[in-house]
Amino acid sequence: MILALCLGMYGTSQAQNGWEGRNMTPEDRATKQAQRMTETLQLNADQKQKVYDLSLETAKQMQELRSSGDHDAMKDVKEKNDTKMKGILTADQYTKYQEMRAERMQKMQERQQQSGD
Numbered sequence: 001m002i003l004a005l006c007l008g009m010y011g012t013s014q015a016q017n018g019w020e021g022r023n024m025t026p027e028d029r030a031t032k033q034a035q036r037m038t039e040t041l042q043l044n045a046d047q048k049q050k051v052y053d054l055s056l057e058t059a060k061q062m063q064e065l066r067s068s069g070d071h072d073a074m075k076d077v078k079e080k081n082d083t084k085m086k087g088i089l090t091a092d093q094y095t096k097y098q099e100m101r102a103e104r105m106q107k108m109q110e111r112q113q114q115s116g117d
Helices: 002-016 018-023 026-041 043-067 072-088 089-117
Strands: none
Touching: 026 043, 043 072, 043 089, 072 089
């Protein structure tokens, strides 16, 4: 029972540290992103489907590139994704999307700094 409690606490701490996303399938990533963006940006049904499709395409490409370690290609995929996302969202939604991304990047950098200390 104590072991189960410890493992549960470890899993929770890893999820809080961002580890839960490392083993997600591209489909899981796309679903999570589409859901998060729908809630935050109030996407309509058409936008939600387009965001899912784009996120799935991007996640599959990134999964391949992570295994090859091609960081330049990963950066290119992210930039193309951003350009396509701009075509899906309204101007206000896109502005908020950029703010969300900046916040996530900042949190990720803070986690990396904390784990490096």
